[in-house]
Amino acid sequence: xxxxxxxxxxxxxxxxxxxxxxxxxxxxxxxxxxxxxxxxxxxxxxxxxxxxxxxxxxxxxxxxxxxxxxxxxxxxxxxxxxxxxxxxxxxxxxxxxxxxxxxxxxxxxxxxxxxxxxxxxxxxxxxxxxxxxxxxxxxxxxxxxxxxxxxxxxxxxxxxxxxxxxxxxxxxxxxxxxxxxxxxxxxxxxxxxxxxxxxxxxxxxxxxxxxxxxxxxxxxxxxxxxxxxxxxxxxxxxxxxxxxxxxxxxxxxxxxxxxxxxxxxxxxxxxxxxxxxxxxxxxxxxxxxxxxxxx
Numbered sequence: 001x002x003x004x005x006x007x008x009x010x011x012x013x014x015x016x017x018x019x020x021x022x023x024x025x026x027x028x029x030x031x032x033x034x035x036x037x038x039x040x041x042x043x044x045x046x047x048x049x050x051x052x053x054x055x056x057x058x059x060x061x062x063x064x065x066x067x068x069x070x071x072x073x074x075x076x077x078x079x080x081x082x083x084x085x086x087x088x089x090x091x092x093x094x095x096x097x098x099x100x101x102x103x104x105x106x107x108x109x110x111x112x113x114x115x116x117x118x119x120x121x122x123x124x125x126x127x128x129x130x131x132x133x134x135x136x137x138x139x140x141x142x143x144x145x146x147x148x149x150x151x152x153x154x155x156x157x158x159x160x161x162x163x164x165x166x167x168x169x170x171x172x173x174x175x176x177x178x179x180x181x182x183x184x185x186x187x188x189x190x191x192x193x194x195x196x197x198x199x200x201x202x203x204x205x206x207x208x209x210x211x212x213x214x215x216x217x218x219x220x221x222x223x224x225x226x227x228x229x230x231x232x233x234x235x236x237x238x239x240x241x242x243x244x245x246x247x248x249x250x251x252x253x254x255x256x257x258x259x260x261x262x263x264x265x266x267x268x269x270x271x272x273x274x275x276x277x278x279x280x281x282x283x284x285x286x287x288x289x290x291x292x293x294x295x
Contacts, residue, residue: 032127040115066104071194087132093178142227150216
């Protein structure tokens with residue numbers, strides 16, 4: 001093989017190597033900024049008014065606090081009751097501080113577009129919830145149905161329905177504002193807004209679970225969002241319980257990523273080894289060509 005041919009072969013190998021890395025690398029699974037729902041009050045404020053200034057102050061506080069806390073609420077008092085404004089944010093319980101901060105900043109930015117000049121607005125993204133209003137809503141239980149979505153039907157399967165019941169039962173009996181459970185291939189999640197009391201949170205999640213089972217029990221996945229809580233489930237990777245208590249921390253996804261990374265590392269190592277062998281053979285051929293009679 002000529003030197004030019006060897007270079008072309010090596011270049012092809014490098015291109016294949018880069019392509020393999022791009023194809024085999026696990027894709028990003030982040031979806032914290034995916035839009036879920038949004039809503040605004042019909043009442044409008046005048047741009048440049050004291051209410052406008054107070055709203056900007058409130059939203060700035062929400063964004064500034066999200067880097068250090070998964071939930072916060074604020075009240076900005078105006079010179080008149082009409083200029084007073086209330087607001088809060090809630091990040092999904094499994095987000096780190098960086099993702100929480102970015103999600104809240106993104107939600108606040110979208111609120112400015114979705115609810116232009118509105119005296120009240122709410123926006124739910126996959127990773128966080130932001131709401132403001134000129135009337136206080138803190139601590140008020142609200143089980144109004146906002147969103148209900150179901151995946152494709154899975155047909156009549158008693159085993160699948162039983163596992164769904166078990167996965168949702170973990171949520172119903174769990175504590176805290178953020179709950180994760182599962183059974184078999186079913187993974188479930190629920191969360192309350194942080195301004196609810198323990199009993200109000202439990203009541204809201206129980207209501208959401210009932211609606212979710214009724215509407216989406218025979219589906220591949222389902223989401224039910226009420227005004228102050230939500231419940232979701234998906235069917236996919238087999239769920240592994242932590243210590244038998246039914247509550248997890250996302251280890252299934254981590255384990256799958258670890259296996260993918262191990263496989264990727266092995267393949268990359270093999271490709272790199274082949275590249276080194278070709279380089280070594282090319283080097284020997286060049287040495288050989290310098291000697292008389294070597295072809």
